[in-house]
Each structure stands twice: as C-alpha cells, then as structure tokens.
Amino acid sequence: MRARGYTLPEILIAVVVLALGIVGGVALQMSALRARHQAVLLSQATHMAVALAERVRANPAQADLYLTLNYDAYAEPVPHAPACLCHGDACAAAQLALADMYEAKLLVRQSMPAGRVAVCRDAGVWSGGKLRWACEGGAASPLVVKVGWRGKNPDGTPLKDAAGEYAPGVALVVGAVP
Template identity: 55%
Template sequence: MASQRRVHGFALIEVQVAVVVLAIGVLGASAMQLVAMRVRYESQLLSNAAQMASALADRMRANPAQIGTAYLALDYDAHAEPVPAAPARPCWASACDSAAMADADIYDLKRQVAAQLPGGRVRVCRDAGMWAGGRLRWSCVGGPGAPVVIKIGWRGKNPDGTPARDTEGGHAPGVALAMAGIAP
C-alpha cells in the first residue's frame, strides 16, 4: 500500500512539472509572436518610407528646375502639422508651371507621410554626412557640392515601449536616399 501512494504522488509531481514546462513553452511562443509582429510592422513602415523617398526622387528628377528652391526647402514634421496645408494652385485639373508642380508633389508627399507613418517626418537637404554614431541623423551638413538627400522617418519605439531616441535626442530617420548627379 505504501508503495502505491508514492507512485500516485510521484505521478502528480510529473504532471505539475509537465504543466510548468508547457507553460514556459507557451509564454516563449507568445513572446516570439509579439516580436515577429513588431518586426513586421517596422518592416512595413520602412518599406513605405523607402517607396515614398523613391517616388519623390523620381518627381524631383522630372522637375529639376525646382530642386534648389522648392524641394530643398522641404522639412515636414507630421507630429507638428498633422494636416498639411493644400497648395495654392493644385495641378490635378489643369496645367501648371514647375513651381506649382513642385508644390503639388510636396503636398502629396506630406499627406502620405502623415497618413502612413506614426509621427512621420521628411526632410530634403544637401548632406555630406548622413550618419552619426552608426545611425542616420536629421541634421544636414553639406554645401552646394554635397549630394541631395531625402530623409524620411517616424517616431518609433524600443522593445520596452519607450520612445526610440537618436544621439540628438529625437527620433532618427528610417530611410535616407542620396540622389547622385543632381545639380540645381
């Protein structure tokens, strides 16, 4: 009789250990799923930003007369201006000059940044040193000979939920596209 009691008690301990091991496995799988979802979301933001930068680069190449004036003046922060102001002369229904076309291009990009990137920002400038401490940066250092760079980013978060900060205390760009051979 005594040996049977030990066997039953031993089986109960085995079941409890198995449940604990199973619970640890389920928690690990859940954590992996959360990480995968976060990585997929960040990947989608990065893809959207890269597409926006590429589209703006194509528009700038199609309208080179405005690179030195309208496009290089672009520094938009959707966090500060969630609804961008519409251009004075829309080019959708009628013909327009290159300045109005640049304004329409910039407005379209601002709307995309505000709609697709959380707290998004876009900046076009001449920059000879896009990187600082292994990360992209918003500030621009470059004169007339520096390449034109399109920088697009958003307010990201660290895995613990705190805001991701760069070396300057802000959020770093996610994409920087340098345009070669552009001379306004």
C-alpha cells in the same frame, strides 16, 4: 496490487513547462509581428523616397523649392494644401513642386507613425554609423530625400539619439539629385 499514475509534483512540473513553452511562443509571435510591421514601414518609406526623388529629378528647375520640404507629422499633423494641386490642370513648375511636396506630406502622414520627410543637401548622412535627420548643407553637397518615422525602444518609449533628439526609425537617402 498498487495503482500506478502520476503524482501531483510531476503534473505541476509538466504544467509549468507547458506554460513556459506557451509564453515563449507568444513572445516569438509578438517579435515576428513587430519585425513585419517594421518591414512594411521600411518598404513604404523606400517607395515614398524614390517617388519623391523622381519628382525632383523631373522638375530640376525647382530644386531650391523642394529643399524647403522638412515635414514632421508629429509637429504639424495636418499639412496645408497649396493653391493648385495640378490634377489635370496645367500649372507652372513651382506650383507642381508645391503639389508634389503636399502629396509627399499626405503620404507620410497617412502611412507612417509620426512620420517625417525631408529634402536637403547633405554630404554626411551618417553620423557615427547611424542615420540622422540633420543635414550638413553646402552647395556642393548632394541633394537627398529622407523619409522615416520616430522610432521606439522595445519598452515603447521614444528612441532618442545622443543629443537627446528623436532618432529616425529609418532615414533613406535615395541617390544624389543634381
């Protein structure tokens, strides 16, 4: 009577198939984690942009002061605090605008990897179907709030646009502010 069982090549093929399945599962899990992280960043950026736009709407006389906000956490790691933070104290409209901008800088610095926030006048937010940081300006252009972070390629290298500049991971334009 002959013994029946699996041969060594059959076992090796089964191990290879199992290993490929495990590697595929791990790759899928990593992709899901990256997508979740991007979704969290997008949600935080949206919340920050909406909050800052509402602050600008609440203090329209200082729109020109808000237009000076162009903060890059990568270039300026620690934002400088204004003289008055307006927490529980009465303060002038300009002081409130400076405090709002400081708080926006802190939120971007704490919540975004190499985050950035900008308030500018921009009629052409999209360039070639892609969001961009550059603002076209012009007095008739709408005032917009852009919040984002420096994007990365799948291999971890910085994502740059055609001009060789860092492309935003996302730049959200939250309405036109009069």
